[in-house]
Amino acid sequence: MTGVLAYLAAVWQVFRKDIQVEWRGRQGIPVMLVFALMIVFLFNFALQLSPDLQAGLAAGLLWVSLAFASTLGLNRSISLERENNALDGLLLAPVDRSAVFFGKALGNFCFTSLVGLLLLPIVSLFYQQNLLRLPLAAVLLLGVAAYTSLGTLLSALSIQARTRDILLPVLLFPLALPILIAAVEATRGLLSGQTLAELSSWVYLILAGALLFNAAGLLFFEIILEE
Amino acid sequence: MTGVLAYLAAVWQVFRKDIQVEWRGRQGIPVMLVFALMIVFLFNFALQLSPDLQAGLAAGLLWVSLAFASTLGLNRSISLERENNALDGLLLAPVDRSAVFFGKALGNFCFTSLVGLLLLPIVSLFYQQNLLRLPLAAVLLLGVAAYTSLGTLLSALSIQARTRDILLPVLLFPLALPILIAAVEATRGLLSGQTLAELSSWVYLILAGALLFNAAGLLFFEIILEE
Amino acid sequence: MAANPTPYAAHIDIGGLSKRFQHRPVLNGLSLTLNDGDLCILVGDNGAGKTTLLRILAGLVRPSQGEVSVCGSSPIGNPRIRRMIGYVGHQPMVYQDLTARENLVHYARLYGLAKGEEVVADAIAAFNMAGYQHQPVRTLSRGMQQRLSLARATLHNPAILLFDEPHTGLDQEAAAFFDQSLRRLNQPGRIILLAAHRPQRLLTVATHVAWLREGAISDHLPVTALGSAPLLNSYLQEVS
Amino acid sequence: MAANPTPYAAHIDIGGLSKRFQHRPVLNGLSLTLNDGDLCILVGDNGAGKTTLLRILAGLVRPSQGEVSVCGSSPIGNPRIRRMIGYVGHQPMVYQDLTARENLVHYARLYGLAKGEEVVADAIAAFNMAGYQHQPVRTLSRGMQQRLSLARATLHNPAILLFDEPHTGLDQEAAAFFDQSLRRLNQPGRIILLAAHRPQRLLTVATHVAWLREGAISDHLPVTALGSAPLLNSYLQEVS
Amino acid sequence: MNVLKKPILLVILDILTLVLVPAAVVLVVFFTPVEAVMGPVQKVFYFHVSAAWAGMLCFIIGAVTGGAYLLTRRLHWDWLSTSSIEVGLVFALIAILSGMIWARPIWNTWWVWDPRLTTTAIMTLVYLAYFILRSGLNTQETRARLGAVYAIVAVLTVPLTFFSIRLFRTIHPVVIATGGGDGPAFNMSPRMLTALFASLFVFTLMLIDLVWHRYRLAQLQYETSPEVN
Numbered sequence A, B: 001m002t003g004v005l006a007y008l009a010a011v012w013q014v015f016r017k018d019i020q021v022e023w024r025g026r027q028g029i030p031v032m033l034v035f036a037l038m039i040v041f042l043f044n045f046a047l048q049l050s051p052d053l054q055a056g057l058a059a060g061l062l063w064v065s066l067a068f069a070s071t072l073g074l075n076r077s078i079s080l081e082r083e084n085n086a087l088d089g090l091l092l093a094p095v096d097r098s099a100v101f102f103g104k105a106l107g108n109f110c111f112t113s114l115v116g117l118l119l120l121p122i123v124s125l126f127y128q129q130n131l132l133r134l135p136l137a138a139v140l141l142l143g144v145a146a147y148t149s150l151g152t153l154l155s156a157l158s159i160q161a162r163t164r165d166i167l168l169p170v171l172l173f174p175l176a177l178p179i180l181i182a183a184v185e186a187t188r189g190l191l192s193g194q195t196l197a198e199l200s201s202w203v204y205l206i207l208a209g210a211l212l213f214n215a216a217g218l219l220f221f222e223i224i225l226e227e
Numbered sequence C, D: 001m002a003a004n005p006t007p008y009a010a011h012i013d014i015g016g017l018s019k020r021f022q023h024r025p026v027l028n029g030l031s032l033t034l035n036d037g038d039l040c041i042l043v044g045d046n047g048a049g050k051t052t053l054l055r056i057l058a059g060l061v062r063p064s065q066g067e068v069s070v071c072g073s074s075p076i077g078n079p080r081i082r083r084m085i086g087y088v089g090h091q092p093m094v095y096q097d098l099t100a101r102e103n104l105v106h107y108a109r110l111y112g113l114a115k116g117e118e119v120v121a122d123a124i125a126a127f128n129m130a131g132y133q134h135q136p137v138r139t140l141s142r143g144m145q146q147r148l149s150l151a152r153a154t155l156h157n158p159a160i161l162l163f164d165e166p167h168t169g170l171d172q173e174a175a176a177f178f179d180q181s182l183r184r185l186n187q188p189g190r191i192i193l194l195a196a197h198r199p200q201r202l203l204t205v206a207t208h209v210a211w212l213r214e215g216a217i218s219d220h221l222p223v224t225a226l227g228s229a230p231l232l233n234s235y236l237q238e239v240s
Numbered sequence E: 001m002n003v004l005k006k007p008i009l010l011v012i013l014d015i016l017t018l019v020l021v022p023a024a025v026v027l028v029v030f031f032t033p034v035e036a037v038m039g040p041v042q043k044v045f046y047f048h049v050s051a052a053w054a055g056m057l058c059f060i061i062g063a064v065t066g067g068a069y070l071l072t073r074r075l076h077w078d079w080l081s082t083s084s085i086e087v088g089l090v091f092a093l094i095a096i097l098s099g100m101i102w103a104r105p106i107w108n109t110w111w112v113w114d115p116r117l118t119t120t121a122i123m124t125l126v127y128l129a130y131f132i133l134r135s136g137l138n139t140q141e142t143r144a145r146l147g148a149v150y151a152i153v154a155v156l157t158v159p160l161t162f163f164s165i166r167l168f169r170t171i172h173p174v175v176i177a178t179g180g181g182d183g184p185a186f187n188m189s190p191r192m193l194t195a196l197f198a199s200l201f202v203f204t205l206m207l208i209d210l211v212w213h214r215y216r217l218a219q220l221q222y223e224t225s226p227e228v229n
């Protein structure tokens, strides 16, 4: 019992420290948000998406921009640990390394989902769709949970490579693609009036991803981080 | 005269060192290429672009994926200088700092345009368009030159910020958008059978960008890099 | 930094330890035993493998071969053992954007220290960091960061202390204070292993000296017995 | 490292130099003149501003106020002056992925050294780096990186040498070699300014000592005159 | 301290602005004709155009004063530069919001992906990024120096936004054009023109007033709070 409490305390402490750093700089979230907005605009322009098509696109653009923005957040979250070898400090601490994983993943989840929730009204406005619905927010949170836990795992892999600054997206995108597709499909379905129940297969897919990736973090984070 | 030669020698030496690092790791260019391809696929999936539409999209996707991939390269190019404070070493050297700018920009130009040229046949294949044409390659090189020189300039800004790892795209994308749009338009025009002469206004826009951004580098790099 | 940090005796036992990077062996069949109460100075040329050895003992690097036991268990993947280790490396291992104090509080919480705030306040006072405790680490000078790193590593009063060139960047006053702390820290229930290049100043504090040469410990003897090892003695005295 | 590196005399003149970070003054009306042939040791507590002063002299940091002249010009934005400066900082300033030798060759080319390859080969031999000259810097130990940094800074035989705690991480042999080099480097036509925390070993080599205190140079005198400055003398001797 | 004292010129400007802004509202509401096709919504026009104008002017001032900082290295110029960019950002947002309010009844949507609208939005993002950049930098001097460089490069988006209606095909009308755009424009009566120029003038006054206040705030911030960063 005290073991579980100590474990949760460790998760909480890792998470809390990330919040503290973010609060100190107040940079990560604005950067992510602006980046997401930028992608929405960039694509519209560069791909000259035709107006009639745009309704169906809202879901796709929401997730693509969120995925990119989230990658920035993931990168920052791990590069924070790299400077001054702060990660070694975490590794020295008498806490399970999987607790470090969950702490980092929790932080990433919070930042990305905050950005996602802020995106909803904005995308609603620009694409004449009402994305401000509860089931949609639920799908968003679930999708972000799956994406960021995978991302946290892979970011720990990527910083050990020589190209650490740029490797993460290359590792993350292809592996996250099923999750992203499922999330886009579920969102699109919700927008076209289907209920969550009708879209349950997509939702289960995302849920399975979230569980799997967190399990992978639990199992492999220790192995990934030893030198 | 010897002044000019020494200047060019410095540009060449900065450039050569970047090539050397890239050659040693053989990592940057593959990562960029894979990332660009990934974006092409990701968008196809996530945005469910309809097949009949795809023809017109080839130009947009080419440039969007190239822009993202290039950002990775730009980030790596500058983070190389940051580790171990290698940048200070460059700043101490008895060379004009604008020579450092041109050296770095040249390196970035080469890497990104290599990736761009490699993308041409691949995108051709996937979108049933022949992108392997000389004028198109010319537009590609010109667009990349403008984009990477702006990127080099901004990357030197971004590393001085606390969020250095993630700031570059937020600074770069909106400012580069005009160039990207012009490049997309020119490419699209070429694909739909227009000649370069007919598209001259776009080409001039890109050219103006390339000149302006290089001039900005010449003028401001010294100022940007002093502490 | 109270007395007797662990209920049982501190102990380090290394047998046949090898570490290769690529194929190049850095440590090659190294054996070393440190007993409760030892304050052992680790000397050796640049690139001898001191940092590698300390990182292996801290559980940060997995050995290629051989046995490493810290208080009876391997330090790899063992939070209970990690709890007993304090390690000061070449890097300060702190967060640039947090202040000195916030970093210490973070570590205190991570180690689950009961009176975290108090311990941190003590450490700040001890290492004379009060003047800049609220500055972000980013803005601290090298010596200030080194003090912070020392404070961090000793915060949880560990039984095993691993110091990698701890005097780096410290000014006279801080270095003297650190030497005194060493004297205070060196008690039953604790082992201190300290890598240093100019250990002369420490010879009055230390109990043992170990010489890392060609991947193994070529000499390991009490400071009092230094006279009987002319080679090591001359190595230590080379320049003073 | 041949004789007389510059046709004219080396000279450093600092007048009323201030440097503030935010509002906090670090240097505050500092004045210091160094003349041709000086080897001046800069001492001061952690956070006194030694690194800041050296970086300003190297042209890496712009002062908030005051005059800094190195051989007659400001070091900021002046490649001709930069050519005459060699600076060793807390970081090695080399590329991780290149080997030690490649880094040196890169610098030799950047400085447009005529016999680059030769100079590099000499430096590698001098700093005893032959054994690992083909290893990427990433894999070098701290002391090895410091040697590389020293080699890099002296490669172009500069008239002004700025060393920030150059002994950091060097083993006995390398430190002794560096002290000898200092003796050799200290000639007419050159100024050496060296920040150190434990300068005792250097007092036989140095010509001057400067004490940085509260943002200004409180004492600046020849080593031979140290006897007449009891405060500085006791600061230097505090612990030995 | 001396900075606390409000300059007399600023007081006059305050009063002028306070009087003239309501006057402009009154002028627009009561003295301009109701446009035939669009009805009363069209009255947004005067403020829409004025806000867009004021925003762009601010960005240009920001670039020019940024350049002045780089030349002189006096922090005053930087305060002026950030102040005008901050005020410009507010005006740009007003232009977008008022445009959206106008668009809703006449284009039947809040937003269309039209080049003028998109470039305006992107210009806004460019200047949002300016503040993100600044907030990530650690000292006054770096903020000033890099902010100035960025402001100068960023000002390129201003002419681009301005001329976007000429570069691209768009449904957003061209007014100041000599050749005229293809968009659905309306004919301006002399009274409309007068009101437009009046509100342009008032917005310009307001801009100067706001920038001045923001400048004083920056100055006070510098003098009073030695922000430990």
Ligand code: HEM
Pocket (backbone or CB within 6 Å): E045, E048, E049, E052, E053, E095, E096, E097, E098, E099, E100, E102, E103, E104, E106, E107, E110, E111, E116, E117, E120, E121, E161, E162, E172, E173, E174, E175, E176, E184, E185, E186
């Ligand atoms: C820098 C940015 C902008 C400038 C300089 C600008 C300028 C103008 C001008 C001069 C007109 C009057 C045209 C005429 O009467 O012929 C106008 C009309 C209009 N603008 Fe803007 N505008 C800007 C941005 C926007 C934005 C961002 C929006 C929407 C969100 C917008 C929505 C409109 C609408 C709906 C009209 C009326 C169109 C009509 O008469 O059919 N504008 N704008």
Ligand SMILES: Nc1ncnc2c1ncn2[C@@H]1O[C@H](COP(=O)(O)OP(=O)(O)OP(=O)(O)O)[C@@H](O)[C@H]1O
Pocket (backbone or CB within 6 Å): C021, C022, C026, C044, C045, C046, C047, C048, C049, C050, C051, C052, C053, D132, D135, D138, D139, D140, D141, D142, D143, D144, D169, D171
């Ligand atoms: N990641 C690595 N990859 C390859 N070789 C490495 C790596 N890390 C260390 N080495 C090599 O291991 C050897 C020992 O390094 P280590 O850092 O342990 O030396 P050290 O005794 O601490 O030296 P110093 O006194 O200079 O700090 C060196 O030859 C170094 O090149």
Ligand SMILES: Nc1ncnc2c1ncn2[C@@H]1O[C@H](COP(=O)(O)OP(=O)(O)OP(=O)(O)O)[C@@H](O)[C@H]1O
Pocket (backbone or CB within 6 Å): C132, C135, C138, C139, C140, C141, C142, C143, C144, C169, C171, D021, D022, D026, D044, D045, D046, D047, D048, D049, D050, D051, D052, D053
């Ligand atoms: N970027 C910065 N921002 C704010 N303060 C800084 C910055 N860099 C240095 N300082 C402050 O300037 C002071 C002097 O720092 P400096 O590194 O010059 O000291 P030092 O004499 O080299 O100390 P040490 O002996 O520890 O290396 C310190 O108080 C430090 O906190």
Ligand SMILES: [Mg+2]
Pocket (backbone or CB within 6 Å): C050, C051, C052, C164, D141, D142, D143
């Ligand atoms: Mg070491």
Ligand SMILES: [Mg+2]
Pocket (backbone or CB within 6 Å): C141, C142, C143, D050, D051, D052, D164
């Ligand atoms: Mg220092």
